[in-house]
Amino acid sequence: MSVGIVMLVHTALGRAEQVARHWSAAGCPLVIHADVSVPKQTYNAFVKALSDLPDVRFSKRHRCEWGTWGLVAASQAASQMMLDEFPDVRHVYLASGSCLPLRPVEDLIDYLSNRPHTDFIESATTADVPWTIGGLDDERFTLRFPFSWRKHRYLFDKYVAIQRGLGMKRRIPGGIVPHMGSQWWCLTRQTLSAILGDPERATYDRYFSKVWIPDESYFQTLARQYSRQIESRSLTLSKFDYQGKPHIFYDDHLQLLRRSDCFVARKIWPRANRLYDAFLTDAAHAMKRTEPNPGKIDRIFAKAVERRTRGRPGLYMQSRFPVETRENGLTSAQYSVFQGFSALFENFESWLARATSTRVHGHLFAPERVEFSEGASVMNGALSESATLRDYNPDAFLASLIWNTRGERQCFQFSPRDNQAVNWRIAKDPNAQISVISGAWAVPLFKSNQNFSDIRREAARLQQIESKHLEILRSSWTKARVRIWTMAEFIEAPMEPLQTIIDEIGPQQNSRGLAEVPQMADLTGFGQFLQNLKNQGMHPYLMGNFPVTRDPLEVPGNKRKPYLVR
Amino acid sequence: MQHPQDIRQWIGIAAEAYRLRWERRRLLTRALHKRRQLSEVRNRAEQITPGAILCFSTVRNERVRLPYFLDHHRKLGVDHFLFVDNASDDGTAEYLAEQPDTSLWRTPHSYRLSRFGVDWLTWLQIRHGHGHWCLTLDADEVFIYPFHDTRPLRALTEWLDMKDITSFGALMLDMYPKGPLDAQPYEAGGDPFEILSWFDGGNYMIQNKKQLQNLWIQGGPRARVFFATTPRRAPTMGKVPLVRWNRRYAYVSSTHSLLPRRLNHVYDDQGGEKTSGILLHTKFLHMIADKSAEEKTRGEHFANSALYQDYYDSLTQNPDLWCDGSTRLTSWRQLEAMGLMSRGTWL
Numbered sequence: 001m002s003v004g005i006v007m008l009v010h011t012a013l014g015r016a017e018q019v020a021r022h023w024s025a026a027g028c029p030l031v032i033h034a035d036v037s038v039p040k041q042t043y044n045a046f047v048k049a050l051s052d053l054p055d056v057r058f059s060k061r062h063r064c065e066w067g068t069w070g071l072v073a074a075s076q077a078a079s080q081m082m083l084d085e086f087p088d089v090r091h092v093y094l095a096s097g098s099c100l101p102l103r104p105v106e107d108l109i110d111y112l113s114n115r116p117h118t119d120f121i122e123s124a125t126t127a128d129v130p131w132t133i134g135g136l137d138d139e140r141f142t143l144r145f146p147f148s149w150r151k152h153r154y155l156f157d158k159y160v161a162i163q164r165g166l167g168m169k170r171r172i173p174g175g176i177v178p179h180m181g182s183q184w185w186c187l188t189r190q191t192l193s194a195i196l197g198d199p200e201r202a203t204y205d206r207y208f209s210k211v212w213i214p215d216e217s218y219f220q221t222l223a224r225q226y227s228r229q230i231e232s233r234s235l236t237l238s239k240f241d242y243q244g245k246p247h248i249f250y251d252d253h254l255q256l257l258r259r260s261d262c263f264v265a266r267k268i269w270p271r272a273n274r275l276y277d278a279f280l281t282d283a284a285h286a287m288k289r290t291e292p293n294p295g296k297i298d299r300i301f302a303k304a305v306e307r308r309t310r311g312r313p314g315l316y317m318q319s320r321f322p323v324e325t326r327e328n329g330l331t332s333a334q335y336s337v338f339q340g341f342s343a344l345f346e347n348f349e350s351w352l353a354r355a356t357s358t359r360v361h362g363h364l365f366a367p368e369r370v371e372f373s374e375g376a377s378v379m380n381g382a383l384s385e386s387a388t389l390r391d392y393n394p395d396a397f398l399a400s401l402i403w404n405t406r407g408e409r410q411c412f413q414f415s416p417r418d419n420q421a422v423n424w425r426i427a428k429d430p431n432a433q434i435s436v437i438s439g440a441w442a443v444p445l446f447k448s449n450q451n452f453s454d455i456r457r458e459a460a461r462l463q464q465i466e467s468k469h470l471e472i473l474r475s476s477w478t479k480a481r482v483r484i485w486t487m488a489e490f491i492e493a494p495m496e497p498l499q500t501i502i503d504e505i506g507p508q509q510n511s512r513g514l515a516e517v518p519q520m521a522d523l524t525g526f527g528q529f530l531q532n533l534k535n536q537g538m539h540p541y542l543m544g545n546f547p548v549t550r551d552p553l554e555v556p557g558n559k560r561k562p563y564l565v566r
Numbered sequence: 567m568q569h570p571q572d573i574r575q576w577i578g579i580a581a582e583a584y585r586l587r588w589e590r591r592r593l594l595t596r597a598l599h600k601r602r603q604l605s606e607v608r609n610r611a612e613q614i615t616p617g618a619i620l621c622f623s624t625v626r627n628e629r630v631r632l633p634y635f636l637d638h639h640r641k642l643g644v645d646h647f648l649f650v651d652n653a654s655d656d657g658t659a660e661y662l663a664e665q666p667d668t669s670l671w672r673t674p675h676s677y678r679l680s681r682f683g684v685d686w687l688t689w690l691q692i693r694h695g696h697g698h699w700c701l702t703l704d705a706d707e708v709f710i711y712p713f714h715d716t717r718p719l720r721a722l723t724e725w726l727d728m729k730d731i732t733s734f735g736a737l738m739l740d741m742y743p744k745g746p747l748d749a750q751p752y753e754a755g756g757d758p759f760e761i762l763s764w765f766d767g768g769n770y771m772i773q774n775k776k777q778l779q780n781l782w783i784q785g786g787p788r789a790r791v792f793f794a795t796t797p798r799r800a801p802t803m804g805k806v807p808l809v810r811w812n813r814r815y816a817y818v819s820s821t822h823s824l825l826p827r828r829l830n831h832v833y834d835d836q837g838g839e840k841t842s843g844i845l846l847h848t849k850f851l852h853m854i855a856d857k858s859a860e861e862k863t864r865g866e867h868f869a870n871s872a873l874y875q876d877y878y879d880s881l882t883q884n885p886d887l888w889c890d891g892s893t894r895l896t897s898w899r900q901l902e903a904m905g906l907m908s909r910g911t912w913l
Contacts, residue, residue: 014800205661245728252716269721300913308911311839315709315905318737318804319833319842321781326837381768381904382891392797393771403905404768 001187003028003109004089007073009097010035010064012270013046015095020050020080022280026105029055031078036063057081067149071183071215072208080196083189090116093186099236099361100249102279107233108263112186119191119227120423121219122234123180141178142169143211173200173207176221185267186237187223194226195219237262237294239301244307247301254278256300262292312404314431316399330429331402336411336505337432337470340440340487343415345518349373354516356505358409364401365394365418380404387419394421402431409505416441416465425470432480434473435501438466439487439543443521446529456536463542470542490542494520579868582777583827590825593816596681597688599863604650604686608663611648611694618645619719621701622690625681627857628654628705629661631848633755633858635705636665643718644701648694650686652677665709669694677866684817695811699723702807702821706880708758709736709807711843711907712902725912726810733824734808735832736843737906740786741850741895742887746913748852749884758848759895766790767893767904768804780804780830787887792877799873806832834910841910855882 007030009016020030032050034043038061050056059078064070075094082092091112101108126137129450143163147155172178186243187195198204204222208214216302223230237260239247245269249257250272257265260492268275311320314332322328342348353373362371370385372378377385381404382398383540384390390397402410426432441462445455473482481504485497527546534540579661618662622643625632632637636647647668651659652675662670666689680686686803691700701709704821711722711734726734741762743750748763770785782803805821816825823830862878865871893904901907 244728247911248721248725248728250713250721251715252713269717269724271718271720304909304911304913305838307908309838311834311837312905315839317770317839317842317905317908318735318772318781318783318841319908319910320905321772321774321833321835322837322839323835326835328837376890378790378889378891380891381893382766382787382790382889383769384794386790386794388795389769389771389789389797393773396771400768400770464757 002088002090002113004082004086004092005030005098006075006094007032007083007099008035008064008074008091008094009033009046010038012097013038014473015268015270015276017046017049017282018276019095019100021053021095021104022101023068024053024056025223026109028105029057029082029089029111030081031057031085033059033064033074033078034061035272036061055086056330065073065150067145067213067215069209072218072425075215075219076196083193083196087151090189090190091186092192093235093264094184095236095264096184096266098270099184100266100268100275100279101263101264102237102257102260108346111263115231117188117190118187118229118231119187119223120231120233120235121185121187121220121223121227122138123179123223123230123232124181125179125259127175139164139218140180140212141172141210143530144168144170144210146210149212150387152216163435170207170210172407173203176204176225176390178211178217179224180217181232181513182234182236182238184234184238185219185223186235187219188227191223193228195222198222198225200415235292237261237265237297238267238398239291239297242305249275251275256297259298260294262294262553283488314399314403316396316403323541329431330425331431332400332406333402334431334433335435336409336501337400337414337426339414339466341435342413343440343443343521344437344519348518349413351518352411352502355409355502357410358411358505361410361412363415363418364412365390365400365414365422367417367419370397371413391421393421394407394419395425398422398425404415411505416462416469420465420469423469423472427475427478427480427482430479430481433501433504434480434482435497436470436473437487437490438470438484439463439540440490441466442487442530442543443523443526444541446523446526447521452532452536456533456538459533459540460538463531463538463540466542486542486544488546491523499545572863574856575664585776586825586827587605589818590814590816593685593688593818593825594814595691597685597692600680600685600869601689601693603675603680604671604689606725607651607659608910609670610646610667610669613667614694616697618703619723620695621647622649622651622695623647623705624650624652624677624680624686624687624779625654625658625660625662625704625705626677627654627656629654629656630752630754630851630853631659631794632658632661634758634848635703635708637755638708639701639703640667642714643720648687648690650683650690650897652683655804657830660898664909666762677789678871680871682867684820688816690811691811696813699726699810700809700811702809702817706848707738707807708846708848709843710846710898710901711736712841712898712907712912714898719817722912723808723810732810733806733829733832734841734843735806735843736808737770737783737803737846738786738803738805738845738847739901739906740788740803740847740887741765742891742892744886744888746884746886747850747881750852752851752853758851759846762846762848762850763895764888764892765895766891767906769891771797772804774835775823778818778823778825779827780806780831781833788877789869790889791881791885791887806830807845808843810877839908839910841912842907844898844907846895850887855884858882 005028023030032451047058062070064074064076079092147159149156210216249268253274310328313329349360359373361373364370369387370390383400445459527548529546530540530546601603620881621639649662649670651672677683712720742764752758752761766786772781773782775782783804784800793800802822806824807821817874818825858878858881861867868874902909
């Protein structure tokens with residue numbers, strides 16, 4: 001026998017007994033420490049139940065409250081007993097009642113006997129680790145913590161504040177450098193006996209008994225004094241969430257634990273029957289003899305912590321509803337908004353869909369109905385075409401649309417006729433690509449068959465709305481990628497901006513440039529139309545300067561020919 | 567949740583908290599008075615051991631849904647059910663009385679005036695729920711949560727206890743069939759989701775309610791089909807069905823919100839995701855048309871029932887709620903991936 005197990009138990013004694021038997025069956029002597037809070041009757045029954053095992057001892061009981069000295073005192077007493085009573089033990093493994101050996105104990109024994117002088121204890125200086133729960137790192141070692149963090153949080157916090165305010169600092173006993181790490185270690189007899197038999201131990205104990213969470217620093221610090229060879233890692237797989245609470249393993253973690261190749265895992269849910277059955281009885285599936293590999297589990301848990309603290313960007317749901325500025329992304333994916341394009345080009349939507357292979361919608365915020373692509377009445381996620389539903393909560397509509405269609409880029413048309421309630425939101429969204437041809441809303445009016453007085457009124461209204469929108473897009477809070485052209489500017493050389501927008505949407509197959517161009521509306525007489533509006537006292541300025549006399553697109557001999565880049 | 571900036575805001579917040587304290591007391595007193603409306607049919611409450619997980623429900627003519635309801639929640643690990651039967655005439659009371667893990671009370675009084683059964687349940691919760699994890703459900707709600715197929719409810723409640731969390735939120739997900747609602751008859755005890763296998767996956771609209779600090783969630787097929795022109799009236803879909811009860815707690819409106827307000831903080835407002843579940847709603851089984859016709863005349867289900875006549879009329883026509891954008895239910899993992907619920911850090 002070369003490995004002795006020190007086991008700290010406080011609840012689920014039935015499981016602790018089961019695991020103790022497992023250790024014992026492989027020939028490991030055990031010293032068990034039960035928390036004082038375990039009722040006397042339960043404790044006696046537990047002791048009695050284990051009385052048939054040969055090398056089991058029970059150490060003096062301490063009160064083991066989280067983050068207090070009791071845990072260290074318990075470990076010290078039990079370790080001392082282990083060293084005294086079992087002289088053959090070379091490594092002492094500190095485990096808890098909710099630890100579960102994942103690999104055959106013989107594996108562990110072999111592994112340790114091949115490394116007879118190695119101490120396995122995670123141990124790092126405070127400056128080098130990010131584990132700061134409650135905003136305390138260095139101060140764990142320089143302040144006093146007489147109050148329980150769990151039970152008397154208020155006093156705990158106040159006392160810390162007072163000490164900070166007064167600039168109080170404890171002296172760290174000479175010669176030691178505080179280190180921290182997982183409280184589950186495996187130390188050699190040499191190191192452990194040196195720690196326990198240190199002539200300065202009384203000084204160290206007095207110091208550490210007022211340190212915060214000493215069970216994560218006492219052995220971790222002192223092992224550095226005596227160890228010949230430290231492997232700074234724990235042989236016990238144990239994970240903590242961002243609040244410092246241990247992750248618990250359930251039945252559905254069976255495969256994950258198998259693949260970890262770790263020797264021991266904690267903490268196991270006491271009712272996880274499948275795990276206990278699988279690892280304590282089923283030797284056939286035992287893992288192969290490889291180095292422990294907690295990396296896979298680490299990745300999964302890191303991802304989970306990320307999700308808990310940062311969430312899935314662009315998701316608004318029952319248990320994630322961030323306040324403004326804490327969204328971590330207003331939407332979940334990039335999308336494009338086109339203003340004025342479908343007015344200026346006759347077949348812009350179908351052309352864009354062909355050129356970019358994205359989902360191209362019409363005016364999603366049109367007053368009559370939501371113009372989903374291909375005239376659909378409902379989109380992914382059963383998003384309805386009803387304008388009333390959309391206008392009831394336009395932010396939710398947009399966020400849902402982008403979330404529901406993750407993986408497929410969305411493009412939609414926008415105009416001053418549409419509901420303007422989302423303007424700020426889109427402008428502040430770094431996922432949005434907004435392209436505006438200002439004043440292009442005049443083209444449908446120019447082509448319409450309304451009375452000129454109505455046209456004039458509508459033109460004034462649209463111009464006012466668009467100019468407000470442009471103000472937003474040009475504000476300093478805007479985070480979207482915004483491009484704005486006046487209509488006059490745009491039709492001078494339309495292909496260049498179109499190419500830029502499309503390149504930005506994504507690497508397409510069109511490395512040779514656009515294979516096809518959209519068809520521009522016939523603007524013959526548009527200059528005169530604008531002049532007529534001016535003559536009626538309305539001043540159209542957003543479209544830039546159009547000469548009255550000459551139509552800019554007029555190509556002699558062929559009036560209907562679309563604009564082409566050569 | 568709010569960060570007051572000056573003394574006036576502080577006073578406003580304190581005054582509001584004080585007002586809500588009295589509101590909670592009013593609700594508790596109301597429940598205390600309403601206890602006289604309940605008569606005991608079968609009381610097995612002596613079976614309730616410390617730490618037992620309880621389920622509370624008010625039912626009326628739910629004989630068809632109850633076998634699956636009981637079966638599902640028993641499998642999750644509910645230890646005892648406490649029912650109030652509101653004048654059923656389809657054998658519901660007899661069925662419940664003979665269940666070994668169920669206590670039953672009966673009342674002929676108004677469901678609406680009991681705040682939709684909540685007053686009665688509040689009394690039972692004062693009496694039996696103190697210190698227990700309590701699941702408050704309607705008979706047409708099936709509670710699920712991440713990993714519910716491999717981890718019993720006790721795994722969840724113990725984890726919540728460890729994290730000092732006292733309430734757990736769930737989105738109500740209206741499940742519906744493809745085709746007219748009455749096309750596929752449901753037999754008691756069967757899996758309702760073989761018929762009701764579709765849902766709306768992404769059309770929910772959320773607002774933050776300042777007063778109770780809860781989220782007001784609307785959407786789903788009822789908003790889409792029946793309330794497309796009056797979305798404000800669309801049903802509320804967010805609930806807080808699982809609470810570690812204290813006799814001083816009270817549900818405010820159905821199980822959508824509670825007092826004290828901190829119990830409504832089942833969502834993260836700093837960008838993260840909290841662990842949450844789903845209530846699969848089995849309202850749209852074939853009985854819905856008859857039941858709607860009855861509810862319309864009884865007028866017991868909405869505070870202002872006159873406004874909902876059209877809704878009931880539409881339902882009695884057995885409409886088809888299915889659309890091209892509907893999603894077929896496959897597993898809780900699907901619901902989690904779609905962002906309808908979240909595992910948070912419970913993994």
